[in-house]
Amino acid sequence: MNIVVCVKRTPASTSVALDPQTGAVKTAGLPHGINPFDEYAVEEALRLKERIPGTKVAVLSVGPAENDEVIRAALALGCDTGVLLSDPAFAGSDVYALSLILAKGIQKVAETRGGVGLVLFGRQSNDGESGHTTAAVGARLGWPSVISVRKIPEAADAAVTVERLREDGTDVLQLTLPAVLSVLKEINEPRLPSLRGKMAAKKMPVETWGAAALGLSADVVGKAGSRMDVVKMAPVPSRGAGVVITGETPEDKAQALVAKLKEAKFI
């Protein structure tokens, strides 16, 4: 089967500064890399490749030319092919528009590689953090989707069985393929690239598809195709200074703390 794993290029650190004039997050010049949550999706794609004979993994990313580096990082780990969906018209897309771009890209991967069985995402990005993209892409494609996957106990060409971590326990679900999944950190331990892998990835071709190649008009992508605008970004107000609980012995400190908690009606 063919697997598509989607990766995002994000700031490596989330301790970002805000531009006081525009209120926008200043990300230029910050070190960027593969969204840490996506590393588990790449690893799971590679493990499925090892489990299911004949599986190929395509790594897909949306964004500017700089995203080439995160695609190659995934190729260095063992992904087979890379695709960059890139067009100035894509800039400023919200989840609604982005999911359309991704769906068109996945469909084109399916056309050029003889079908796609599974699409894998990380749980969320470390910058936008919505965790909404996976299910939106599922709906765009008309494919089933499951988020928060902690384990894939069974995987074959026609169906997969997944364990979904919920707030109250674990659901086991079976999906008819093709399907879209997002995986949790719990699912695996990502491998590190080998030197040979890194060298090979440098030379591998990465295809680039723009809006025209995907059959997307300018009014359905980017800001025009979005249904959400960011109107303000503000730093989080810092918490006021706290109280240091003092006392001679642990018992004294415990007594002083519990008195405070009692005052606040926690006890």
Next chain:
Amino acid sequence: MAYEGKGVWCIAESRGGKVSPVLFELLTAGRKLAAARGETVTAVVIGHGLQDAAGEIAGRGADQVLVVEDASLKEFVDDVYAAVLAKLAEARKPRTLLLPATVYGRSLAPRLSVLLRAGLAADAVGLELDAEQRLLVTRSAYAGNVVATVLLRSVDGPEIATVRPLAFERSAAGGAGTVAAAAPDAGALAGKTAFVSFGADRADEIDLGAAEKIVSGGRGLGKPEGFELVRKLAKTLGAAVGASRAAVDSGWIPYKHQVGLTGRSVRPKLYVACGISGQIQHMAGMNASGTIVAINSDAECPMMKVATYAVQGDLYKLLPAIVAEIEKARG
């Protein structure tokens, strides 16, 4: 074509006929919006065996409860639930749909957004209206370092937001809403996802996301046995048990207890951090907590600096002393 939607829909999450109390937080949030627009609030419950729950909801802040029942809807299956709710919304045209920012809500809301051409915002902690009565959503981004305000502006569909649990107070009992059944669209009931089974967590464990009090342990505990003290304090306080990434990665406690960027985001009224230094990734998951208590041997670590109450000392002496003191205070 312009979309003329009216009213707020609060979509309930349920399992086995029991509705998650996050619904009552959605009703509080929805009521404010509906009142400002002069519209009504509808709770939508979908599943099987929900009649009792519907009655309670009708007496707790919903003008109307729509009950969507079918034996095949007994368990939550993404594609089917989304298709059924989308058909219902297409027919009745709500203006706003609110869902909990849980696995359930994050699974359904994006599918509904695509099916209904709706603007979508994640993880709302605040909901306001702009001058044109469009929805402004406040949420945190960049690991809790930034507060973002986003505007939903779809003209040809409704607006949808997932709402962070515990961001709003739960609606109180009162009012007498109506209960009505809405038959699911038969065509929407066929999906490509089959529910196999559910394994519940231990019944004595409180879910982190909905917990009003959390006691968490970190690397400072030094060994897995330290969590026995953390659990003891949690039990005494009636709190859920959390952990830092370091403790989870050390294998001291399962991943589902992890608080922070790669774990759960929580906002309890009381967060007790035992032996957690306060790495930025951990802070991202709990810095919206009401009161923070830090217990640590290192008085200079970041957690002790942000704490409402900082207690410096040996965890193995302090935690039992605190438990004993609480028991004494309760008499």
